[in-house]
Amino acid sequence: MVVASLAFVEFLVIILARDIYLNGLHIYTLGASSPDLTIPENYIVPVRIILEVDSMSIFMAIISATVSLAAAIYSLSFMKGETGQNRFYTLLLLLVAGMFGMVLTGDLFNLFVFLEIASIAGAALTAFRTKFADTAEGGLKYIVISTVAALMVLFAIGIFYAQYNLINIGALAHVMQYTMLDKIALVLLAIAFMMKLASVPLHMWCPDTYSVAPASITIMLVVASYACLYALFRTCFTLYGVSPDMVTVGWIVITLGMLTMFVGVTMAVFQTDIKRLMAYHCISQTGYMLLGIGVGLAVLNRPEALNTYGIAAMDGGIFHIINNALYKGLLFLTAGALFYRTGTRDLNRMGGLAHKMKWTTIFYIIGALSISGIPPFNGFASKLLIYESVYRFNPILAIVAMITSILTLASFTKAFYSAFMGAELPEYQEVKEVPKSMIAGMAILAAGIIFFSLFPGLVVERLAHPATEALINQGAYISGIMGGGG
Amino acid sequence: MSISGLSYSPWSPIFWLLASVVVMIMAYFFRRRGQKKYKKDTEQTKIFLCGEEVPEAKQRHIRAHNVYWGFFETMKEYYDANIKAHTGIINDYIIWFLVLIAISAIILFIVGIV
Amino acid sequence: MTQGIPFNVPFLAVAALIGIAFYIIVSQRNLIKLVMGLSILASGVNLFLITLGYREGGVAPIYTHAPAGIMVLPVPQALTLTSIVIAVACLALMLSMVVHIYRHTGSTDSEKSRIMKG
Numbered sequence A: 001m002v003v004a005s006l007a008f009v010e011f012l013v014i015i016l017a018r019d020i021y022l023n024g025l026h027i028y029t030l031g032a033s034s035p036d037l038t039i040p041e042n043y044i045v046p047v048r049i050i051l052e053v054d055s056m057s058i059f060m061a062i063i064s065a066t067v068s069l070a071a072a073i074y075s076l077s078f079m080k081g082e083t084g085q086n087r088f089y090t091l092l093l094l095l096v097a098g099m100f101g102m103v104l105t106g107d108l109f110n111l112f113v114f115l116e117i118a119s120i121a122g123a124a125l126t127a128f129r130t131k132f133a134d135t136a137e138g139g140l141k142y143i144v145i146s147t148v149a150a151l152m153v154l155f156a157i158g159i160f161y162a163q164y165n166l167i168n169i170g171a172l173a174h175v176m177q178y179t180m181l182d183k184i185a186l187v188l189l190a191i192a193f194m195m196k197l198a199s200v201p202l203h204m205w206c207p208d209t210y211s212v213a214p215a216s217i218t219i220m221l222v223v224a225s226y227a228c229l230y231a232l233f234r235t236c237f238t239l240y241g242v243s244p245d246m247v248t249v250g251w252i253v254i255t256l257g258m259l260t261m262f263v264g265v266t267m268a269v270f271q272t273d274i275k276r277l278m279a280y281h282c283i284s285q286t287g288y289m290l291l292g293i294g295v296g297l298a299v300l301n302r303p304e305a306l307n308t309y310g311i312a313a314m315d316g317g318i319f320h321i322i323n324n325a326l327y328k329g330l331l332f333l334t335a336g337a338l339f340y341r342t343g344t345r346d347l348n349r350m351g352g353l354a355h356k357m358k359w360t361t362i363f364y365i366i367g368a369l370s371i372s373g374i375p376p377f378n379g380f381a382s383k384l385l386i387y388e389s390v391y392r393f394n395p396i397l398a399i400v401a402m403i404t405s406i407l408t409l410a411s412f413t414k415a416f417y418s419a420f421m422g423a424e425l426p427e428y429q430e431v432k433e434v435p436k437s438m439i440a441g442m443a444i445l446a447a448g449i450i451f452f453s454l455f456p457g458l459v460v461e462r463l464a465h466p467a468t469e470a471l472i473n474q475g476a477y478i479s480g481i482m483g484g485g486g
Numbered sequence B: 001m002s003i004s005g006l007s008y009s010p011w012s013p014i015f016w017l018l019a020s021v022v023v024m025i026m027a028y029f030f031r032r033r034g035q036k037k038y039k040k041d042t043e044q045t046k047i048f049l050c051g052e053e054v055p056e057a058k059q060r061h062i063r064a065h066n067v068y069w070g071f072f073e074t075m076k077e078y079y080d081a082n083i084k085a086h087t088g089i090i091n092d093y094i095i096w097f098l099v100l101i102a103i104s105a106i107i108l109f110i111v112g113i114v
Numbered sequence C: 001m002t003q004g005i006p007f008n009v010p011f012l013a014v015a016a017l018i019g020i021a022f023y024i025i026v027s028q029r030n031l032i033k034l035v036m037g038l039s040i041l042a043s044g045v046n047l048f049l050i051t052l053g054y055r056e057g058g059v060a061p062i063y064t065h066a067p068a069g070i071m072v073l074p075v076p077q078a079l080t081l082t083s084i085v086i087a088v089a090c091l092a093l094m095l096s097m098v099v100h101i102y103r104h105t106g107s108t109d110s111e112k113s114r115i116m117k118g
Helices: A002-023 A055-078 A085-104 A108-126 A135-164 A169-175 A180-196 A205-212 A215-240 A246-270 A274-298 A303-342 A358-371 A378-393 A395-420 A436-454 A456-472 A474-482 B013-032 B069-074 B076-085 B090-113 C009-027 C031-053 C074-105
Strands: A026-029 A050-053
Touching: A002 A026, A002 A055, A002 A085, A002 A456, A050 A055, A050 A085, A050 A474, A055 A085, A055 A215, A055 A303, A055 A436, A055 A456, A085 A108, A085 A215, A108 A135, A108 A169, A108 A215, A108 C074, A135 A169, A135 A180, A135 A205, A135 B090, A135 C031, A135 C074, A169 A215, A169 A474, A180 A215, A180 A246, A180 B090, A205 A215, A205 A274, A215 A246, A215 A274, A215 A303, A215 A456, A215 A474, A246 A274, A246 A395, A246 B076, A246 B090, A274 A303, A274 A378, A274 A395, A274 A456, A303 A358, A303 A378, A303 A436, A303 A456, A358 A378, A358 A395, A358 A436, A378 A395, A378 A436, A378 A456, A436 A456, A436 B013, A456 A474, B069 B076, B090 C009, B090 C031, C009 C031, C031 C074
Parallel strands: none
Antiparallel strands: A026 A050
16 A cells, blocks of 8 residues: 555656656645635735745655655565554655655745654654664654754744744745844754754764664655755755855855765764664765755855856756665665664674675665766766866865765775675574565665666756756746746 | 766766776686686685685674774774764754854854954 | 733743753753753744734734734744644654663663764
8 A cells, every 4th residue: 555655656746747847837825726826815925835846846756755665665574573564654654745745845834844744753763663772762862853953943934934924935035135133044944954964063863863763764764854955955045045145154064064074984984883884974975965055055146157067066966865865775775684684783793695695785786886986876977076066166175075985985895895795604594685575675776776877967957957947046936936026 | 878068078877888898898808818727616716825724704704893994093083083072962962053053153143244 | 911011021031941941951961851851942932933923912813703903913823833733742752762762771861871872
């Protein structure tokens, strides 16, 4: 049932994506007599809850749909034998709903509600296997930081409402004055979303939570954190747009992005728990996206720089989101497969598993090469876009990004060597390949990676570049809500 | 399909794959010309360790925390500081959050004034 | 009702609540107290929203049989209701997790009960 409904969602999302590529932005007003009646009669501002879908939203929706489909198929065997299966899948669908709500909504308060829905469902799923001692700790950390971050978002919404009596993103952007209070709201929103997407130095909950969650839930949490990344972009680009301080905000984002990249990867090399290692990589890859987008943000006021390298940097950053969701998902699933068969996440106690788990090994190799940016995989394509454009912005940033990539390769080589290589160990004589549905879940993501590797130009042209255009073009989003004038 | 819009070096995985196929064919060609005396499943393929007895598989496998030992030894100070910062206590996470909010707000105000 | 109270007293209360909440969250190592701090934080933010919508001498925004005069803004009240519901869900979830942590580690101290670090 769950798999069928998610497959249907994926189908709907792809149809909508095609339609948006051809026809542009879509609006749906909840509770109105006609879907595009955003401003009720006798009013001058929108009061209803409005869903506003443009290329950036649909880009995130495609990621959510694909990853949750893979996660649900994987869970069929992975969670077999746990108690409360019905509740598990209910929460899983709730998490999917939260992610979709976050990326498709055009309303700030709605964003907060869906953020909390996703957090609650995510935390409950993280702590789902209560038989282990550490799951409740991971879940508690996730829900505490989510609650604090979400309450700060709500406080910022309150500040907006106090000034403009509006909570709609497009309408707010239309009347934005950029006062002192708006600056406070910007800081609160930006740092709260940074907390949720695990940017250094707010990343420390991330390895704790990701490593104890069931593998299929971990990849959903990764995508949920990218939904927060999307919310950050919406705040910076659409809500505030071309305001004088965007250079500073861009540099703050770039600095945090560099820190995220470097601290994330160096801590990852050190880890001996396979899922903690991957969680730190998740942090470090987020740094690439922040870097790409931060460069775009910093040159937003300079059209000639924006056209020569700013747009390419943003293309790279956005392309990297979907790439990372795919290969990081695949890697977490292989880690889950190892845990499923060996019962441990500790790399010190693994070895020689390639003899027994051939499919898992192949999928691991695909994911590891892709995340390290080895050609011809998709990680290389998006990293190349980021390197080239960032090098023209500031060479030092590009060099740090390359060092990060090298260290990524080093740590995945370490994990590969200690888990898969070597002679067969006596304690793992009984280990078999994982069940079919887990292989199917991994195969969906692996197929996505291979498709993206072979046709990066197609993906950038059809998905990533329209998303960039949608972010830069603030006027289109506003006029979608406020009607023709803009 | 290549990524367009870049100033130089358009990246196309198809060409890369074609080139790697050519390289593989060449490698196979060189391999064919190699040593003819190799035979599978004979004494030749056993592990040779200076004539010593080969240890068990369990002792032979280098465990994860020994990998890259030199790297961690060189970067010891960096790692000590970093691991000290990662306390794993939930209260500290919120402290970082508040500190970062304060710093970014101050930066924005200063830039706004100047 | 609150006529005569200067308008910014509720805002001072909001600041005090949020300040106390963050002080508790940062300084108290007991997980139950941490959850209490989060609850106070939620109350502070809710009070902020309600105060924004209040207009001096306003009545509840229900059109049926409404007395003449100004009404308070309805939107913040709707927001606050939603936010209260969400806060309750979070509270219940956090408390249940603290119970599980206590069962497994025998402690509700955030330093002693931690398993993962580094």
